[in-house]
Amino acid sequence: MIEFKDFSFQYEEGKEDSLKHVNLTIPDGTFLLLTGRSGCGKTTMIRSLNGLIPHFYPGTMTGELLQNGVSLVEMPPSEMAGKIGTVFQDPRSQFFMTDTTRELAFGCENMGYSREEIIRRMVKTAQDLELGEYLNRNIFALSSGEKQQIAIGSVYAMTPDVYIFDEPSANLDYEATRRLTKVMKFLKNAGKTVVVVEHRFYYLRELIDQVAWMEQGELVRTFTREEFWNLEEETRIRYGMRTLFPERELRKYQSPSQAEGTHTPVLTVSGLGYAYEKRTPIFSDVSFTAGEGEIIGIIGHNGAGKTTLLSVLTGLLKEKTGEIRFRGNRLSPRKRRKLSYLVMQDADYQLFASSVEEELTLGLTPAEAGGEKVLRTLDELNLKEYRERHPASLSGGQKQRVTIGAALMKNSQMLYFDEPTSGLDYDSMVRVSGLIRVLAEKGGVIFVISHDFEFLARTCTKILKLDRHQRTYHLYRTEEVIDELIDELTEK
Amino acid sequence: MSEQSIQQKIEQNLFPGTANLDPRCKLLLLIFLGFFSYMIVGDVTGLLLMVVFGFLVAAGGDGKWAVKMLVAYVVVAYLNTRLKYVTIPGLSVIMSVFGVTILKFIPIIMVGRWVLRTTCMDDLMVSLERAKFPREITIAFVVMFRYIPTLKIEHGMIRNTMKIRGIVDTFWKKLLHPLSTMEYILVPLLMRCLKVTEELAASGTTRGLERENVRYSLRPVRFGWKEVAVAAGGFLVLFTLYVLDHTAVGAVVIWR
Numbered sequence: 001m002i003e004f005k006d007f008s009f010q011y012e013e014g015k016e017d018s019l020k021h022v023n024l025t026i027p028d029g030t031f032l033l034l035t036g037r038s039g040c041g042k043t044t045m046i047r048s049l050n051g052l053i054p055h056f057y058p059g060t061m062t063g064e065l066l067q068n069g070v071s072l073v074e075m076p077p078s079e080m081a082g083k084i085g086t087v088f089q090d091p092r093s094q095f096f097m098t099d100t101t102r103e104l105a106f107g108c109e110n111m112g113y114s115r116e117e118i119i120r121r122m123v124k125t126a127q128d129l130e131l132g133e134y135l136n137r138n139i140f141a142l143s144s145g146e147k148q149q150i151a152i153g154s155v156y157a158m159t160p161d162v163y164i165f166d167e168p169s170a171n172l173d174y175e176a177t178r179r180l181t182k183v184m185k186f187l188k189n190a191g192k193t194v195v196v197v198e199h200r201f202y203y204l205r206e207l208i209d210q211v212a213w214m215e216q217g218e219l220v221r222t223f224t225r226e227e228f229w230n231l232e233e234e235t236r237i238r239y240g241m242r243t244l245f246p247e248r249e250l251r252k253y254q255s256p257s258q259a260e261g262t263h264t265p266v267l268t269v270s271g272l273g274y275a276y277e278k279r280t281p282i283f284s285d286v287s288f289t290a291g292e293g294e295i296i297g298i299i300g301h302n303g304a305g306k307t308t309l310l311s312v313l314t315g316l317l318k319e320k321t322g323e324i325r326f327r328g329n330r331l332s333p334r335k336r337r338k339l340s341y342l343v344m345q346d347a348d349y350q351l352f353a354s355s356v357e358e359e360l361t362l363g364l365t366p367a368e369a370g371g372e373k374v375l376r377t378l379d380e381l382n383l384k385e386y387r388e389r390h391p392a393s394l395s396g397g398q399k400q401r402v403t404i405g406a407a408l409m410k411n412s413q414m415l416y417f418d419e420p421t422s423g424l425d426y427d428s429m430v431r432v433s434g435l436i437r438v439l440a441e442k443g444g445v446i447f448v449i450s451h452d453f454e455f456l457a458r459t460c461t462k463i464l465k466l467d468r469h470q471r472t473y474h475l476y477r478t479e480e481v482i483d484e485l486i487d488e489l490t491e492k
Numbered sequence: 493m494s495e496q497s498i499q500q501k502i503e504q505n506l507f508p509g510t511a512n513l514d515p516r517c518k519l520l521l522l523i524f525l526g527f528f529s530y531m532i533v534g535d536v537t538g539l540l541l542m543v544v545f546g547f548l549v550a551a552g553g554d555g556k557w558a559v560k561m562l563v564a565y566v567v568v569a570y571l572n573t574r575l576k577y578v579t580i581p582g583l584s585v586i587m588s589v590f591g592v593t594i595l596k597f598i599p600i601i602m603v604g605r606w607v608l609r610t611t612c613m614d615d616l617m618v619s620l621e622r623a624k625f626p627r628e629i630t631i632a633f634v635v636m637f638r639y640i641p642t643l644k645i646e647h648g649m650i651r652n653t654m655k656i657r658g659i660v661d662t663f664w665k666k667l668l669h670p671l672s673t674m675e676y677i678l679v680p681l682l683m684r685c686l687k688v689t690e691e692l693a694a695s696g697t698t699r700g701l702e703r704e705n706v707r708y709s710l711r712p713v714r715f716g717w718k719e720v721a722v723a724a725g726g727f728l729v730l731f732t733l734y735v736l737d738h739t740a741v742g743a744v745v746i747w748r
Contacts, residue, residue: 050698051697051698052694052697052698055697056693056694056697076702077697077698077702078697078700078701078702078703078704080698081697081698081699081700081703082700084698085698085699086695086698088691088694088695090691092642092688093687093688093691093692093695094691094692094695095638095692095695096613096634096638096692096695096696096701097612097613097614097638098612098613098638098641099506099612101501101502101506101710102612102613102614102710105614105709105710106614106699107699107700109614109618109707109708109709109710110699110700110701110703110707111700111703111705112703112705112706112707112708113708114708115708115709115710115712118708118710119499119502119503119710122498122502123495123498123499123502126493126498126502127493127495127498132493132497132498132501133493135498135501135502136501136504136506140641140642140645154699155699158699158700311652314656315656316652316655316656337655337656337658338658340656341656341657342652342653342656344649344653346649348680348683348684348687349646349649349650349653349680349684350653350657350680351679351680351683352654352657352659352675352676352679352680362657362659363657363658363659364658392683406657410657410658
């Protein structure tokens with residue numbers, strides 16, 4: 001049993017407590033969902049649980065945090081390893097090895113187990129979690145979902161009693177999320193305690209025993225599964241929570257959109273195809289038109305070619321067949337790059353300058369970067385007060401807005417978003433959706449790659465679905481594809 | 493998949509031949525090479541050095557890479573000779589110094605990348621620990637080793653963004669503004685590096701990276717007679733080439 005008893009914590013560089021008088025009991029074998037708006041203290045809770053606080057992230061604390069009566073905060077992380085296992089959010093930055101087999105062995109090697117014991121544990125892990133096919137592969141060649149399976153395996157091999165997952169579905173497609181649910185169900189059935197921090201939690205609804213909702217460092221409310229399933233819609237939205245039943249939410253978007261028919265066609269893609277050297281095509285014969293102000297969602301499983309399609313449309317790759325025309329003019333990759341702007345999932349790659357204002361004008365001629373326009377853009381995106389700040393010092397959402405600002409300054413006619421709502425709470429998702437719709441009203445065409453169907457249904461006029469087996473695509477109006485999206489979600 | 497086939501897969505050797513040498517042996521060879529490469533200046537001895545170490549790399553499963561580097565060596569060596577005939581005051585000297593430096597680096601790059609690609613981080617960690625390196629140094633060394641392959645991926649992402657934003661997106665802009673190009677690549681790269689190393693360290697810590705107990709790696713790590721023979725052989729070859737360099741052999745000119 002884990003107990004938080006009047007537990008408070010303040011980071012060394014923090015101005016106020018990140019956790020305030022938290023009282024929570026997690027009985028053994030409980031499946032706990034920890035949720036709340038961004039910055040509410042969820043991450044601090046799990047850092048306290050896995051020993052990173054106070055040893056890795058120092059600070060001051062009061063109250064107690066106990067596991068079976070033993071204080072967790074006094075235990076060094078090296079002693080906790082093997083007892084409490086953590087699967088981190090970003091699958092790219094939690095691997096120590098470069099191949100999958102060694103990664104699975106990593107934790108056991110640290111524990112000082114003999115070679116025979118390490119192999120025995122690895123065999124059991126590969127069998128229990130069905131990881132046999134992933135062995136001896138290069139970590140960098142795996143998809144996000146596969147990387148996460150290896151991360152879970154590496155923790156599982158150490159046989160901890162408590163598992164912590166930090167936003168595990170943030171980088172996954174629906175297929176990978178279903179596999180994640182299966183693994184979590186396996187852990188729950190094995191009697192393990194599972195703590196999951198998550199914004200999009202619909203996939204956990206059958207597993208949850210207890211839900212803790214936090215706000216501004218306080219644990220405000222706990223729910224049993226029944227209470228959580230029957231939560232009023234209005235309360236859920238007030239709490240800034242995503243829905244537990246996205247299929248119900250999606251049905252709302254099944255009636256034809258009001259704006260249908262008002263879009264003048266501007267972008268014509270015909271017979272577009274791409275293949276990496278001498279290999280089978282990633283996609284071929286993609287043809288569609290997009291109207292001014294349209295928002296097109298791109299969906300498909302990992303490996304279906306979403307990123308490659310985006311790279312060709314933005315002009316980062318040159319098409320092998322077909323052509324792309326904008327307002328009647330055929331566009332070379334170079335011209336496409338001039339007209340396009342890609343807002344990446346990870347804003348850190350996109351920020352180069354030393355102030356927000358400089359960031360917005362980077363790469364533009366003095367005429368293009370006229371003073372008035374910068375101010376207007378800053379104002380429009382609520383960034384005026386951060387004008388002089390270093391972009392790296394901003395929060396994730398603010399960084400995203402700075403990159404959007406750079407797109408506005410560049411006057412991009414074609415905007416591309418890659419997973420813009422990954423890891424966002426309900427309020428932020430609604431805000432991003434609204435912002436994208438406002439951008440669309442300015443003209444041009446917007447493309448969005450996303451696995452977040454709730455967001456897509458709310459935002460897009462059309463959905464382009466790439467099929468990885470048949471190497472083909474389908475383009476639907478959003479309301480036509482809702483049934484299919486629901487099937488994907490509910491595993492039909 | 494059956495238990496037996498999983499076990500076979502786990503115990504399977506990922507690399508052939510010399511790539512399975514103890515990481516300490518590979519690192520020793522790299523250090524010897526770095527030391528002697530600058531002192532061996534003759535055309536014949538330099539080429540022999542490339543050939544001998546090329547064989548070592550090829551025997552460790554990276555034959556294509558060895559051939560590529562050998563070709564690069566010959567081309568750079570030849571171009572360096574041609575430079576003698578170009579006389580631009582100041583620039584000629586800089587260019588020839590630059591050319592010679594690159595030439596000396598080629599064998600080190602050849603062996604260095606091979607070591608990087610064929611060394612598992614856990615073998616490296618265990619072997620350094622066996623050599624009594626302090627834990628602080630081993631962990632820092634391993635994190636650095638692990639981060640190098642990531643650099644290429646991160647660099648690619650940043651370059652794509654630069655292209656789309658129209659920041660130093662052409663060859664001419666790069667040539668005219670080398671400092672800003674460096675800055676635009678380095679700033680996001682450092683930001684990412686800070687984030688990744690923090691997350692990496694956190695993930696390692698929760699999996700017992702800091703534990704003080706003795707470690708065993710999946711594959712037995714031992715500095716045995718093979719390693720002694722290869723390290724001594726490597727040293728002997730380099731020393732012989734160095735001696736030869738001071739005889740008539742060192743004065744033979746191949747590249748004219």
